C-alpha cells in the first residue's frame with residue numbers, strides 16, 4: 003500500500019476548495035435535486051434536505067477530510083493506516099465500489115448533456131414546442147447507439163483528465179469551470195422566475211406542505227444530501243489526501259456545503275418556474291431537466307434567436323463541465339485505490355476503471371430503451387444502481403464514517419486535523435464529537451429503520 007507524506011498536493015487552498023466543490027457540484031444539483039424535489043412534493047423535502055446537509059453532511063464531510071488528510075491515502079488505504087488489521091477497511095472498499103457504480107450510471111446522464119450540447123450548437127431545438135422536447139428526450143434516451151456513444155465519449159474525456167494527474171488535470175479544470183457555471187446559473191434563474199406563470203413553480207418550491215412527508219421523503223432527502231455533497235464513499239477523503247497542511251478543514255467543508263446548496267436551490271429556481279409555466283409535471287423524474295430547460299431558452303429569449311442560441315449552448319456546455327468535475331472525482335476514488343492498493347501503475351489503473359465502468363454503464367444506458375423491461379426489485383437497472391448507491395451505500399458509509407471518527411479514531415488525531423495541530427481555534431469541537439458519536443449515527447439509523455417500517 004502506497005501512503006506517503008510527500009505525494010502530490012493541490013497547488014493552493016482555493017484550488018483545493020474548488021476541486022472539492024467541483025466534485026460536489028454536478029448533475030446531483032442541477033439534474034437530480036430538482037427531480038427528487040419534484041417527486042417528493044417540493045418545499046417540505048427541501049427543508050428536510052437542508053437539515054440533512056447541516057446536521058449530517060457538513061460534520062461527516064469534515065470527518066472525511068480528516069481521515070483523508072491524516073492518512074494521505076486512498077479511501078481504503080486510509081483505514082489501513084488509521085486502523086490497521088481491523089474490519090474498518092471494509093468501509094473503504096464499500097466506498098470504492100459505490101464510486102465505481104455511481105460513475106457507471108452517472109456517465110450516462112453526463113452523456114445526455116453532450117447530446118444536448120450538440121443539439122444546441124447545431125440549433126436542433128429551433129422551432130420545437132414543449133411536447134417536441136419531451137418527444138425528443140424519449141426518442142433519444144431510448145436510442146441505444148446515441149446514448150451509449152455519448153457515454154463512452156464522456157468516459158474517455160474523464161479518463162484523459164485522470165491521466166493528466168491531480169494538479170494539472172483536476173485542480174486546473176475546476177478553477178476555470180466553477181466560476182463560469184455560477185454566473186450562468188444566476189442569469190438563468192432571473193430568466194426563469196420572470197416567465198409568465200412562474201409563481202406557481204415558486205410556491206411549489208418555497209411553501210412547504212408537510213402532509214406529504216413520509217419515510218420516503220426522509221430517505222430521499224438524506225440520500226440526496228449525501229449524493230450531492232459526494233459524501234459517504236471516501237471521495238472527499240481521497241481529495242483531502244491531496245490537501246496541504248494549512249488547509250482549514252471546517253472552513254473548506256462550509257464553503258463546499260454553501261456552494262453546493264446554493265447551486266441546488268438555484269437549479270430548483272430555474273426548473274420549477276419554467277416547468278409550471280409550460281405545463282411540464284414536476285414529478286417527471288430523470289427527464290425533468292432535459293424536457294424543461296429547452297423551454298426556458300425558448301421562452302426567455304424566443305424573440306431574439308441569437309440570445310437563445312448563445313445561452314443554450316453556454317448552459318449545456320457548463321452542465322457538461324459540472325458533470326465532468328464530478329466524474330473526474332469518482333474516477334479518482336477508484337483509480338487511486340487500484341493504483342495504491344493493487345499496485346498497478348496509475349495509467350493502467352485508470353484504464354481498468356474506464357473500461358469496466360463503461361461496460362457497466364452500457365447496461366444503464368440501455369435501460370431507457372431496449373432493456374427497459376429488465377427489472378431488479380421492480381426498478382430498471384439505472385434506477386436500481388441509483389437507489390442502491392444513494393439511498394443505501396452512501397448513508398451507510400456516512401454512518402460508519404461518523405462511528406469511526408466518534409468512537410474509534412484517537413481524539414488527538416481528530417483535534418489535530420480540525421485545528422491544524424493547534425494553530426486554529428475550533429470552539430465547536432465538543433459539539434462536533436457529540437454529532438459524530440451520537441447524533442449522526444442515530445439519525446441515519448432511524449431514517450433507515452423508518453424506511454423499513456420498523457420505526
Ligand code: PFF
Nearest residue numbers: 026028029030031230232237
Ligand atoms: N456530488 C456529485 C453531484 O452532485 O453531481 C455526484 C458525486 C460525485 C457523487 C462524486 C459521489 C461522488 F463520489
